[in-house]
Amino acid sequence: MLEGLKVVELATVLAGPHVGMFFAELGAEVLKVEHPEHPDVTRSWKLPTERPDSSVSAYFSSVNYHKTYIRLNLSKEEDRYEALNLIKEADIVLMNFKKGDQEKFNLTDKTLLQFNPGLLIGKISGFGEESDRVAYDLILQAETGYMSMNGTPESGPVKMPVAFIDVLAAHHLKEGLLVALLNRQRTGKGGVVHVSLYDAAISSLVNQASNYLMNKHIPQRIGSLHPNIAPYGELFKTKDDKEVTFAIGSQIHFEKLVTVLEAKELLKDKRFINNQVRVDHRFELAELIQQKVILWQAETLNNELRKVFVPCAIIKNLREVFREEGAQKLIREEKIEGRLTKRVTGIAFTYGSY
Structure with a gap:
C-alpha cells in the first residue's frame, strides 16, 4: 500500500523502530541508521539462552523487519552528510534523540525542512521535547499510574510484561504521520509530528481516568478484576x-x-x-x-x-497461543545478518477494495 514511500529511521529501542516496521510492512523502503560502534542497544538485550556472539537478539527482531541497515556515526561530518543525503530523498524521518542531540548533529527540524520541504519528521520523546529525563517504559508505567493499578493487594505495584507505553506511543505516532501524509497530499507541505511517552500514557488511561476525574475514584490493585463490572x-x-x-x-x-x-x-x-x-x-x-x-x-x-x-x-501461555492457526498467521520471518528471526506483525488491520 505504501510502495515508493521512503523512511529513514534514526530511532532506537522499541517505539521508533515499531513505527519504522509498520511502514516497512506496508511496502515502504525503510533505512535504519545505527552507530557503527554503538548500534541499537536492543541488539544486546538477550535472553540467557540466546547466542552471545549473535548481532541480533529476539528483542531487536520484534520491531525490526524488512529494513535496510546502515552504519553511520552522526558525529562525523562525512557520515552526517551521507545521512542528510538519505533524508533529502526521504518522505519520513523517525528519531528519538535526547534533548540537544538534534542541534549537536545539525539535524534540527528547521534544517531538515529547509533541506526537504516535503519531509515529515516523526519524533518520540520521554517527557516532552524540553525534558532531558532518560525515559524507559518502566519509568513511564510508574509515573503515569499504571503500576499503581496493576497487580494485586499482595503483590504491590507491578509493571506490565510488555513495553506497553512504548507500543502506545508508537501507535500514536503512526496515526499522526498518516494524518500528516494525508495533509501533505493536499498541501504539498511537510511538517513535524511529535509524541511523548508521557502524553501517550496519560491519553490511554481512558475509563480509569474518567473514574477519577468524575468520581475521584483512585483505582486500587485488584488483579484482573474490573472496577465497574462483575463478574x-x-x-x-x-x-x-x-x-x-x-x-x-x-x-x-x-x-x-x-x-x-x-x-x-x-x-x-x-x-x-x-x-x-x-x-x-x-x-x-x-x-x-x-x-x-x-x-x-x-x-x-x-x-x-x-x-x-x-x-x-x-x-493460555504463549506456547498454547502460538499453537493456534490465528496466531501463526501473524508471525513474520526474516533472516537478519545470518540469523533467522521471527516476530508478530505490527499490522492488525485488513484492507480490501471493491
Whole structure:
C-alpha cells in the first residue's frame, strides 16, 4: 500500500523502530541508521539462552523487519552528510534523540525542512521535547499510574510484561504521520509530528481516568478484576485444573452464565440482581460461581458458553497461543545478518477494495 514511500529511521529501542516496521510492512523502503560502534542497544538485550556472539537478539527482531541497515556515526561530518543525503530523498524521518542531540548533529527540524520541504519528521520523546529525563517504559508505567493499578493487594505495584507505553506511543505516532501524509497530499507541505511517552500514557488511561476525574475514584490493585463490572476478570479453577475467566458485560450475559452453570437461583439473590450490586458483592458471587465451575472441564464449559455468546476464556501461555492457526498467521520471518528471526506483525488491520 505504501510502495515508493521512503523512511529513514534514526530511532532506537522499541517505539521508533515499531513505527519504522509498520511502514516497512506496508511496502515502504525503510533505512535504519545505527552507530557503527554503538548500534541499537536492543541488539544486546538477550535472553540467557540466546547466542552471545549473535548481532541480533529476539528483542531487536520484534520491531525490526524488512529494513535496510546502515552504519553511520552522526558525529562525523562525512557520515552526517551521507545521512542528510538519505533524508533529502526521504518522505519520513523517525528519531528519538535526547534533548540537544538534534542541534549537536545539525539535524534540527528547521534544517531538515529547509533541506526537504516535503519531509515529515516523526519524533518520540520521554517527557516532552524540553525534558532531558532518560525515559524507559518502566519509568513511564510508574509515573503515569499504571503500576499503581496493576497487580494485586499482595503483590504491590507491578509493571506490565510488555513495553506497553512504548507500543502506545508508537501507535500514536503512526496515526499522526498518516494524518500528516494525508495533509501533505493536499498541501504539498511537510511538517513535524511529535509524541511523548508521557502524553501517550496519560491519553490511554481512558475509563480509569474518567473514574477519577468524575468520581475521584483512585483505582486500587485488584488483579484482573474490573472496577465497574462483575463478574469480570475473576479466575476460576475447572475440574481439569485449568483456569477460566468471564467478561460478563451485560445482564443478559449474567443470566446466560448462571443458566449454563445451573445456578439460576443467583438471579433471585438481592446481592446479584444487577451489575452495580454485583460489583459490591463480587467476592461472595465469585465463591458461589467457583462451586459450579469446578464441576466442569475447561473446554466443555468454554464451548457451552460460546454457544450462547457469553464471553469466556481459558488462560493460555504463549506456547498454547502460538499453537493456534490465528496466531501463526501473524508471525513474520526474516533472516537478519545470518540469523533467522521471527516476530508478530505490527499490522492488525485488513484492507480490501471493491
